[in-house]
Amino acid sequence: MSHLKHLFCFVVASLAVVFAAGTLYGQNSKHKARVSLAYMKIMPETSVLTVTAKYRGEEGFEPASGLDFEVFNVLQNDSLVALGNTKTNNEGTARFDLKRLRRANADSTGTYHYLVTSQEHPDFELVEKDISFKDATLTIRLTSDQEVHFLSAVLVDSFSGEVLEGLPLRVQVQRLFRPMRIGDEFIITDEDGSINVPIDPGIPGPNGNLTLEVILSDDEMYGSVKALTDAPSGTPITDRSGFDERSMWGSQSKTPLFLLTIPNLLILGVWGTILLLVLNLIKIYKSKI
Amino acid sequence: METDIQIVKDLTPRRFGRYGKAWVVFLSVIILASLLAYIQQLNKGLVVTEMRDYALWGVYISNFVFFVAISLVGSLITAILRLSGASWSTPLTRISEIIAVAAIFIAGLTIIIDMGRPERLWYLFIYGRLQSPIIWDVIVISTYLVISLLLLYFPLLPDFAILKMKYGKNSKQGVWYRRFSLNWKGTPKQKELYTRSIKILSVLIIPVAFGIHTVTAWLFATTYRPGWDSTNFGPYFIAGAFVAGAGAVVTIMFILRKVYHLEAYISDMHFDKMGKLLVLLCLLYLYFNINEYLVPAYKNTIGEAVHLEELFTGEYASLFWLVILGGLIVPIFVLLFPQGRKPVPVFLMGILVVVGAWWKRYLIVTPTLLHPFVPIQGVPESWHHYYPSGLEWTITFGTLAMALLIITLLVRYLPVIPIQETLEEKRVSETINQELK
Numbered sequence: 072m073s074h075l076k077h078l079f080c081f082v083v084a085s086l087a088v089v090f091a092a093g094t095l096y097g098q099n100s101k102h103k104a105r106v107s108l109a110y111m112k113i114m115p116e117t118s119v120l121t122v123t124a125k126y127r128g129e130e131g132f133e134p135a136s137g138l139d140f141e142v143f144n145v146l147q148n149d150s151l152v153a154l155g156n157t158k159t160n161n162e163g164t165a166r167f168d169l170k171r172l173r174r175a176n177a178d179s180t181g182t183y184h185y186l187v188t189s190q191e192h193p194d195f196e197l198v199e200k201d202i203s204f205k206d207a208t209l210t211i212r213l214t215s216d217q218e219v220h221f222l223s224a225v226l227v228d229s230f231s232g233e234v235l236e237g238l239p240l241r242v243q244v245q246r247l248f249r250p251m252r253i254g255d256e257f258i259i260t261d262e263d264g265s266i267n268v269p270i271d272p273g274i275p276g277p278n279g280n281l282t283l284e285v286i287l288s289d290d291e292m293y294g295s296v297k298a299l300t301d302a303p304s305g306t307p308i309t310d311r312s313g314f315d316e317r318s319m320w321g322s323q324s325k326t327p328l329f330l331l332t333i334p335n336l337l338i339l340g341v342w343g344t345i346l347l348l349v350l351n352l353i354k355i356y357k358s359k360i
Numbered sequence: 361m362e363t364d365i366q367i368v369k370d371l372t373p374r375r376f377g378r379y380g381k382a383w384v385v386f387l388s389v390i391i392l393a394s395l396l397a398y399i400q401q402l403n404k405g406l407v408v409t410e411m412r413d414y415a416l417w418g419v420y421i422s423n424f425v426f427f428v429a430i431s432l433v434g435s436l437i438t439a440i441l442r443l444s445g446a447s448w449s450t451p452l453t454r455i456s457e458i459i460a461v462a463a464i465f466i467a468g469l470t471i472i473i474d475m476g477r478p479e480r481l482w483y484l485f486i487y488g489r490l491q492s493p494i495i496w497d498v499i500v501i502s503t504y505l506v507i508s509l510l511l512l513y514f515p516l517l518p519d520f521a522i523l524k525m526k527y528g529k530n531s532k533q534g535v536w537y538r539r540f541s542l543n544w545k546g547t548p549k550q551k552e553l554y555t556r557s558i559k560i561l562s563v564l565i566i567p568v569a570f571g572i573h574t575v576t577a578w579l580f581a582t583t584y585r586p587g588w589d590s591t592n593f594g595p596y597f598i599a600g601a602f603v604a605g606a607g608a609v610v611t612i613m614f615i616l617r618k619v620y621h622l623e624a625y626i627s628d629m630h631f632d633k634m635g636k637l638l639v640l641l642c643l644l645y646l647y648f649n650i651n652e653y654l655v656p657a658y659k660n661t662i663g664e665a666v667h668l669e670e671l672f673t674g675e676y677a678s679l680f681w682l683v684i685l686g687g688l689i690v691p692i693f694v695l696l697f698p699q700g701r702k703p704v705p706v707f708l709m710g711i712l713v714v715v716g717a718w719w720k721r722y723l724i725v726t727p728t729l730l731h732p733f734v735p736i737q738g739v740p741e742s743w744h745h746y747y748p749s750g751l752e753w754t755i756t757f758g759t760l761a762m763a764l765l766i767i768t769l770l771v772r773y774l775p776v777i778p779i780q781e782t783l784e785e786k787r788v789s790e791t792i793n794q795e796l797k
Contacts, residue, residue: 338499352557
């Protein structure tokens with residue numbers, strides 16, 4: 072009987088060890104996601120929180136895709152207001168639209184605090200990250216002097232209304248693949264919080280229109296702030312694309328006319344003759360004398 | 361009159377003997393095996409072949425170009441020699457027309473075999489762009505097939521009427537010959553329509569035949585690849601096609617003469633003349649070959665140098681020199697001498713030329729594909745080489761067997777030498793002899 076008792080104890084102990092090992096192994100197999108937050112304001116009222124998550128995989132850092140995050144606004148009294156959820160894409164990036172920032176959501180210094188917490192995921196441990204930033208307003212204006220166009224921009228702290236001096240702004244024009252810089256790499260705001268940049272003549276744009284951007288990039292306090300404007304200060308693009316023209320490399324409906332007429336006339340000529348020959352066969356068949 | 365009856369008797373199609381039946385069974389077995397192989401290809405896709413992203417045209421397209429080349433013989437013997445007044449070619453016209461019809465039919469079939477999704481053949485007509493040489497090829501091949509059929513059929517009308525009379529109205533064969541003879545009675549009206557139609561066809565087939573070979577050459581020459589990037593490809597293909605077609609005619613005319621005892625109709629003179637014609641065509645083709653290899657070798661651009669090295673001293677060297685020497689140089693030397701233009705040597709040279717012509721097309725298609733100007737990065741090593749799989753060979757042999765079976769069956773039911781024309785030529789020569797006396 073005691074043998075049976077020992078055997079029972081051994082089996083239970085073995086199962087417990089296996090279960091515990093499995094549980095521990097299961098826990099260890101989860102990755103630790105590294106999360107970073109970035110804030111961007113696109114003038115006038117779009118504010119976006121970008122969540123980037125990655126983990127150390129077998130081939131270095133890899134994007135943590137499919138990870139759900141809940142976004143909270145942290146109020147002055149440390150209470151949390153849930154704003155919604157967002158999920159990382161294949162590149163491990165998720166964007167959350169903060170809509171319009173409200174002053175009531177900021178603390179007494181005009182700083183906004185947000186917290187992002189990950190949801191339960193089979194591959195990743197729970198993680199949370201917070202971000203704080205102040206709201207800035209970037210206004211841009213086009214001026215011209217003797218046919219030279221200038222882009223002026225003023226950067227102001229939205230809460231205090233003070234102009235922001237000594238911050239680096241980048242001026243660029245939107246292009247198809249990546250923006251093209253105008254002027255120096257960074258143009259520092261002066262004591263009025265403003266910059267004034269001449270726009271190079273001869274930049275091509277559709278109908279001469281350019282979309283100009285001024286950006287404050289990744290500032291510690293204000294995050295990124297971007298303002299855009301359309302300016303008719305470029306050179307109209309002359310469309311040299313033959314896409315809509317009839318060409319040898321065009322589609323079936325864009326066959327060149329010479330290729331439609333000459334070969335088809337030849338084909339008609341040959342097949343017309345063939346038809347004539349078949350008619351001759353019929354005439355031979357019906358011929359009496 | 362006695363002789364007329366003898367001529368009709370000699371030239372009437374005959375039943376298969378023991379060897380004939382065995383030949384048909386042999387061909388049918390190969391065709392059946394190729395059908396089974398093709399069903400496998402249909403089920404599993406072109407992945408069962410050795411064709412990959414590099415060698416995307418393999419043995420099938422080589423075979424297609426070969427059959428297109430062989431089909432040119434219809435225009436050479438029937439049209440060009442007829443229009444040039446070479447009456448000695450009369451006994452060879454039917455043979456060449458039969459070869460042309462069989463070859464062009466199989467050429468069209470081979471294109472379908474090469475398609476991974478043959479049920480989409482219809483798309484060529486719906487979505488085809490006239491800018492593409494492939495569409496030109498589709499149009500010209502179907503046109504050439506119809507013209508070749510008409511060129512075979514028109515001269516058969518009087519022969520069908522003769523065979524109808526020979527077999528009688530009530531026999532099974534007589535009924536078929538009567539139907540196909542289209543009430544041919546040889547009336548002046550019928551003769552006028554007949555003569556005019558054959559003249560039109562003889563003229564019409566020449567540009568279409570040149571068109572089919574030029575367009576087939578353009579399938580290659582319009583792509584920027586070493587070995588294909590040539591403005592001479594059209595004439596080069598036409599010259600090669602004349603050689604292949606003439607080689608096929610001398611080979612088959614020797615076999616038919618032997619099997620059907622046609623020595624009185626296909627004489628040594630015919631072999632001598634065809635031998636001379638073949639040597640002339642081989643010399644012309646040799647000229648184009650020198651042109652095609654010498655100029656790129658002189659310029660020696662990187663792509664062309666790699667390609668030519670592969671042909672002259674590389675992986676394909678033995679095949680290349682066998683084709684050039686065996687399929688071109690040796691026939692030229694043998695056929696230049698009168699003794700070489702006797703039936704047996706001409707027949708042997710014909711076989712060499714035809715086999716050489718097949719491998720020549722293989723050498724035109726394959727090595728070029730293995731050395732593209734813009735190589736794909738990181739391709740498997742196996743993609744740099746191509747040799748057809750057993751399945752591809754089975755299907756290819758099936759098409760060759762099918763072409764031979766079509767020729768065999770046409771020879772079984774059609775007079776291989778035009779009866780009416782032979783009778784007329786005999787009468788004309790008798791009249792001339794009498795007048796001379």
